[in-house]
Structure formats: C-alpha cells, structure tokens
Amino acid sequence: MNAVIPIQAAGRGCADAPVLKERGQREVFCGLTGIIWLHRKIQDAFFLVVGSRTCAHLIQSAAGVMIFAEPRFATAIIDERDLAGLADCNEELDRVVTRLIERRPEIKLLFLVGSCPSEVIKLDLSRAAQRLSGRFNPGVRVLNYSGSGIETTFTQGEDACLASLVPSLPASEASAPPELMVVGTLADVVEDQFARLFKQLGMGPVRFFPPRQAGDLPPVGANTRFLLAQPFLADTAHALQARGAQRLAAPFPLGVEGTTAWLQAAAASFGVDAALFERVTAPARERAAAALARQRTQLAGKSIFFFPDSQLEIPLARFLSRELGMALTEVGTPYLHRSHMAEELALLPEGTFLSEGQDVDKQLDRCRAARPDIVVCGLGLANPLEAEGLTTKWAIELVFTPIQGFEQAADLAELFARPLVRRARLATPPTRTAAVAAGSPQPEAQPCN
C-alpha cells in the first residue's frame, strides 16, 4: 500500500495565479557566493575563481578569513588584456593550477569558476578545464562553471556547479534497482537526519548530490529517482533528466508540511507502506509542530514582503503563511520555474501577490506603501530599509543556515521571529518593573549640571 499525502491545498491555491513580471534594475549578489557553502560541503574540492579584484573581495569578505585552515577557494586575478594577451593568460592559469595542485595534494576536484569581467569572458574556461583535467587525471578532476553576476542570482552558482558535475557522474547499470538521489547542498546535520529517516522507511540506496567527497559521486541512469532539496536547481535537474533520471515532484522540505510531503513523494515512489511512514515520521512531526506553536504566537498575523533573491521565496512564503499564520504582502522570486514550483504554488493562499524578476525602484515603492512587518531582501537593500523603519531579514542567511527538515522547522521560524522581537524591544523602553525583574541596576536621580 502506498502512503497517502495528508496535506491539503485549499482549492488550486496560486497554481493559475497571475504573476507580475518585471525586467529592470536588480539588486542581487552574484553566483560566486555559492562557493561559500559548496566548499564546506565537498570537502576535497577547491574553487579557483578566475576574476577581478572585486571578485576576490567579494569571496574574501563573504567567506571570512580562515586562520587555522588553508582555504579551499582563491581568486586568480586577470587584469585588463587585449585578445593578444590571452595566450599568456592561459599559460598563467596553467601555472597557477599546477602550483596549487603540487602544494595541495588533498585536492581531488578543482573548479575553475568564471566571473563577469570582460577579460574573463574572453577566456575559454571549458577548454582550460579540459586541458588541465587531461594533465592531472586521474588524481584531480578539473571542471568549470560560471558564477558571473550577469543575469544570475546568488544561488544559481550552486546550480551551475552541480550541472557541471553531472556529466562526471558514473552511469548506473541498466538493470539496477531504483535508487533515490537527493539533489542540492544540505548541511551535514540535515543530510544525516534525512538519511536516518530514509533508512527507517526501508528505502535505499539513497545518495546525496553533491557528495561530501569528490570520489563519492552518485551513479545516475534510468533507475535514478531524484528529489530536489533546493528550489534553485533547474539546470542540474535538466542535466540529470537528460541522463535518464526521473524527478519526483514535491514541495520543498521546509516546515512540517513541506518536509512531510517531500518525504512522502519519495516514500510513495518506493512503495513504502502508509502505516510505516506514519510510525517513522510521527514523532519528529509532533515535536516540530509543538515547537512551531510557540513561534506562531510571535508571527501569526504579521505581514511579510519578499524581494526576489534566493529562489527560496515561494516555499518560505508557503511555510510562513500555512504553518505560522503570516500574511503575504508580496512574494517576489527572481525566476519562476512553473513545473518545479507547481506543488508549492498550489499550497499558497489564493490571491497571493506574486512577482517575477525585478525593477527595484518600483518594488521599493510597493514595499514602502505596504509597510509590512518584515521584509526579506538582499544585503544591499536591508540597511536602507532598516533606516526607513522597516524590519528586515537577509535572504542570504536562509541559505547559510540549516533550515530543512522537521528538526529545523522551529529554527527556521525563529529566523523570522528574531528581527521582530528585536524591533519591538528597541521600540519599547524598559519599564522600571521590567528592569527590577531583570535584576538591572536602578537608575538614580541625577542632579542637572
């Protein structure tokens, strides 16, 4: 008997809802940002950005300086050159890579990451990767992808990186039994929780992509069924499907509902018994629901406005409205992938204002007019909006923090509750009673000088 999805959409939700499409100035980070979480995940990979000093500054300030460990990312700075200088550029790149691989024998996978300066665009990094892979094979595989900020958002760096890895995945046997692949970077703690749940459900083998070690790439073929753990992996999904894998349609594993439906999609596909599914997932679901009930008291009735940034906006909006009672003022997303988002859109409340792309000034005007209780946006917009009295949450924090799964549902809600609590504290001066209760020193009456 197959498990039954217990989650009900009210009508068709936003499945056919109109979407405001905007194409104007955008305020987003570039795809190089993905290196920060990808290099932590694939523990023997190195990311060599081929870029400018700006790229080097971005990576350095976003990732911080590693004091005790040698970093596994760096920037090869390409200065202004004409086309005649490109031969030297390739030689220089080869020299840098050779020195790096000689010095760092633990590196098994090297990504040459392209950027947007015109000097870099002129360089053929895929050729360079092939040439260097041939030279260092089989010890080190060299691949390339673009993290350029032209027409991309910061999470697309991961999509480009994983899509570049798909051709390297080994082919599975034609007669192999079905396997599940979970696609998208998850914090190790979250990955371990999901692996335990799949095991208790009797499902396996289950493989995670990207893997923690470059030598542990999951096989792919017609027997592969994959679940997207992140909503920004359109190219990766396409590349896996081109290799015969089948995507399991599901909402994303955010909150109790999303995680249940996500696990359920895999369980149904692998014929897991409904009673077993209930037995395995009920304890974690109940714990998460109880923890969310506490956060709900802070968040219910509060309004939220999403600027387009991470592509996590629609699943987050679904979670915040359905499980925490928040009101959705506008849900902006940089791109709307209709088929990957179908299950999410069906769960959004009817009438939600959806927008795709950005014309930042117009969107700022809508946000100011709406005066939402909290705004989710990029770093560039957060400070000006805070200065105008709005409460903000940085979108990037939602990618750096483990938020998927039952055990993280309350932590995810808290990420939204915390700025509201902080704002409320700032707005309310402590009363004498509160100060006494907190054991604070009592202000003495001071004579005026």
Ligand code: SF4
């Ligand atoms: S890739 Fe482009 S947008 Fe990103 S840091 Fe480099 S120059 Fe800036």
